[in-house]
Amino acid sequence: MKKLYRITLAALMFFALITCLSGCLMLEPSVKTEPSSAPAAQEKGEVVSVTVSPAQVTVVRDTRRQFTANVTVTGSAPKTVTWEVSGNTSSQTNISPDGTLYVGRDEKSDARLVIKATSTFDKTKSGTARVII
Secondary structure (H helix, E strand, O other): OHHHHHHHHHHHHHHHHHHHHHHHHOOOOOOOOOOOOHHHHHHHOOEEEEEEEOOEEEOOOOEEEEOEEEEEEOOOOOOOEEEEEEOOOOOOOEEOOOOEEEEOOOOOOOOEEEEEEEEOOOOOOEEEEEEEO
16 A cells, blocks of 8 residues: 555656646747737827928028928937928029028019928828028
8 A cells, every 4th residue: 555655746747747737838929919019109109290490581682591390299200391481483592401591582472372381201290491582
């Protein structure tokens, strides 16, 4: 009978070991999940608004005027913009990538220009300024 007791004790220990190991293995998820791209987008942030300063100004022909874009963002979204001018009648009237407007010598004296700064990160966000010649 002692022999049976030793086998039973060894069997119980083996069973306990197998139970423990299978329980530990069950702690791993049965379905592996990939990290979501949503947190990465949230870390990047978003553009809240774009405003242009000065908002309205009078400029004479054959001069330059500097405009500034104020881009409000969340997270680490970039604050860069592209500039454009509309309403001009002169091909000389243009705006540089840094927001400097040049009004051509031959621009109409009653022209009404619109300066627009558009976010490079979110093209739906832009701000405008009015220029009277």
